Amino acid sequence: MMRFQNRVVIVTGAGSGIGEAAVRLFLSEGAKVAAVDWNEESLANVERMLLPEYRDQLMAIVADAANLSAVEQMVNGVVGRWHQVNVLFNNAGIEETDSITETTEAMWDRQITINLKSVFACSKFVIPHMQRARGGAIVNTASIEGIVAEPRGAAYVASKGGVVMLTKEMALDYAADNIRVNCVCPGWIDTPMARRSIAKHGGLERMMPEIQRLQPLGRLGTPEEVAKAVLFLASDDASFITGTALMVDGGYTAQ
Numbered sequence: 001m002m003r004f005q006n007r008v009v010i011v012t013g014a015g016s017g018i019g020e021a022a023v024r025l026f027l028s029e030g031a032k033v034a035a036v037d038w039n040e041e042s043l044a045n046v047e048r049m050l051l052p053e054y055r056d057q058l059m060a061i062v063a064d065a066a067n068l069s070a071v072e073q074m075v076n077g078v079v080g081r082w083h084q085v086n087v088l089f090n091n092a093g094i095e096e097t098d099s100i101t102e103t104t105e106a107m108w109d110r111q112i113t114i115n116l117k118s119v120f121a122c123s124k125f126v127i128p129h130m131q132r133a134r135g136g137a138i139v140n141t142a143s144i145e146g147i148v149a150e151p152r153g154a155a156y157v158a159s160k161g162g163v164v165m166l167t168k169e170m171a172l173d174y175a176a177d178n179i180r181v182n183c184v185c186p187g188w189i190d191t192p193m194a195r196r197s198i199a200k201h202g203g204l205e206r207m208m209p210e211i212q213r214l215q216p217l218g219r220l221g222t223p224e225e226v227a228k229a230v231l232f233l234a235s236d237d238a239s240f241i242t243g244t245a246l247m248v249d250g251g252y253t254a255q
């Protein structure tokens with residue numbers, strides 16, 4: 001399939017995990033991809049792996065997806081080179097979380113800023129270009145934790161619940177511009193983020209029975225499995241889908 005030929009896609013959090021998998025799949029379907037991450041080293045690694053095959057299709061941009069002036073500059077850079085933006089994948093995120101009484105103000109601010117304000121910041125500067133082109137698709141990475149809460153997840157849960165609702169709100173505001181806005185809600189996915197959290201809880205072997213109980217398909221999801229759902233929502237295959245939260249969770253939220 002080459003669903004994204006002649007389309008320009010911005011992916012945030014592109015240096016690792018789900019974002020990196022999405023960059024690969026978008027490239028393989030013909031998109032021009034701006035890969036955005038604030039971690040210069042991991043972004044350079046992704047660039048090194050993909051540039052030989054996709055020289056004219058890939059640009060890597062180091063930027064903080066939640067910083068408005070950095071985002072404005074990033075979007076101007078993309079439009080300066082490729083003249084349009086057809087798809088925005090707001091995926092940058094962190095998980096560093098606890099109960100309210102154990103959450104410091106700095107932890108709270110980091111979670112809400114990176115996970116939620118980044119969606120505001122990137123969408124704010126991309127949408128005018130989509131309006132000019134009379135259409136576009138935005139996909140946000142929320143989480144199962146935007147739908148169901150988890151103990152000791154205060155700021156993360158709040159940020160992802162915010163992403164789910166902001167997705168619906170943006171879908172309403174820009175439907176008349178033919179801009180569709182959806183989100184994916186991944187369950188436990190095998191990425192460096194999940195690996196860090198699993199390590200904190202005693203390692204994969206110890207966590208596996210719990211993961212199998214919570215996630216009926218009985219395993220971690222892969223970043224590619226989430227990325228495939230993202231590409232579906234970003235593509236014309238989803239032309240009548242807007243404002244939805246698509247669970248990619250191995251059945252986690254079914255029970």
Ligand code: NAD
Nearest residue numbers: 013015016017018038039064065092093143188189191193
């Ligand atoms: P990851 O840590 O492997 O990758 C996240 C990437 O985002 C990193 O490269 C990081 O440098 C980048 N990033 C963080 N803050 C940034 C910022 N301010 N500006 C630019 N880049 C930034 O994590 P992942 O598991 O691939 O997570 C991707 C998204 O999926 C996140 O929003 C996360 O909350 C969400 N998610 C992950 C899981 C899971 O189990 N892995 C489950 C549900 C939701």
